[in-house]
Amino acid sequence: MKLLFLNGPNLNMLGIREPDIYGKQTYAALEEYIRSFCGELEIECEIFQSNHEGALVDAIQGAYRKFDGIVINPAAYTHTSVALLDALKAVGLPAVEVHLSDVSKREDFRQVSYVRLACCKTIAGHGFEGYRMAAECLSAILDGIIND
Ligand code: DQA
Numbered sequence: 001m002k003l004l005f006l007n008g009p010n011l012n013m014l015g016i017r018e019p020d021i022y023g024k025q026t027y028a029a030l031e032e033y034i035r036s037f038c039g040e041l042e043i044e045c046e047i048f049q050s051n052h053e054g055a056l057v058d059a060i061q062g063a064y065r066k067f068d069g070i071v072i073n074p075a076a077y078t079h080t081s082v083a084l085l086d087a088l089k090a091v092g093l094p095a096v097e098v099h100l101s102d103v104s105k106r107e108d109f110r111q112v113s114y115v116r117l118a119c120c121k122t123i124a125g126h127g128f129e130g131y132r133m134a135a136e137c138l139s140a141i142l143d144g145i146i147n148d
Helices: 027-040 053-062 075-079 082-091 129-147
Strands: 002-007 044-049 069-073 095-099 121-124
Touching: 002 027, 002 053, 002 129, 027 044, 027 129, 053 082, 069 082, 069 129, 095 129, 121 129
Parallel strands: 002 044, 002 069, 069 095, 095 121
Antiparallel strands: none
8 A cells, every 4th residue: 555645835844833733843753753654554655745836736646546545734725725626636546634733723714625625534633643543544445445
């Protein structure tokens, strides 16, 4: 099973940006965490972060026929990007939306998620652990697909 982990704008600033909301651990620590649980779960993974919407669209398109599923934290593009939604719909891969913080308890503008419409699940407010929960969810879905 091969999963693509996508992270949107400003997540490269983890550890520095608003640590009271996003924690004190760095983006490098997040990458290490993802690689480590993927090793345990026998998942092949690629991790990509960009501050640019088009680069994220390219990464989603590039996943077509190369990956079995996508874990995506679109960060601020969650709340604005029809382009990311359309890209996820275009490739048709199972996708799970992840947020480090509990967006449901934050500002009104964070209550809208476009990408959610193309995701089988949203996991928010579990910090780094949310990425593992997303991978486990995709793994269960894909096992179901494979075993059917
Ligand atoms: C975020 C939540 C978004 O609202 C915000 O713009 C981010 C990070 C999260 O992981 O909690 O950059 O996606």
